[in-house]
Amino acid sequence: MTPPPAGTSRSSSATGSSAISLYRRKGTLPAADGLEGSRAWWWEATIDRWENARELHWCRECEHGFVAVLGLKEHITRVHGR
Numbered sequence: 759m760t761p762p763p764a765g766t767s768r769s770s771s772a773t774g775s776s777a778i779s780l781y782r783r784k785g786t787l788p789a790a791d792g793l794e795g796s797r798a799w800w801w802e803a804t805i806d807r808w809e810n811a812r813e814l815h816w817c818r819e820c821e822h823g824f825v826a827v828l829g830l831k832e833h834i835t836r837v838h839g840r
C-alpha cells in the first residue's frame with residue numbers, strides 16, 4: 759500500500775508511539791476523545807491543552823490526532839478513502 763503524501767507538518771518525530779506509552783505510564787496523557795477500531799484519537803483542542811502535542815500525528819482532513827503514524831495512515835485510508 760502506498761503511504762499518503764506527507765501532510766503531517768505537526769509531526770516532528772517518529773517516536774510518538776513510545777513517547778505516548780511513557781506518558782500513559784506516568785498518567786499524563788489526556789483521556790481519549792474517541793476510538794477508531796482499537797486505536798484512540800483526540801480532538802486537536804484537547805491536545806492543544808497538553809504540552810506534548812507535537813508527539814502526535816495529525817490528520818489534516820478532520821484534525822484527529824494519532825499516537826502512531828500507522829494509526830494515522832489507517833485512519834486516512836478508512837475514513838478519507840486515500
Ligand SMILES: [Zn+2]
Nearest residue numbers: 817819820821
Ligand atoms: Zn481524518
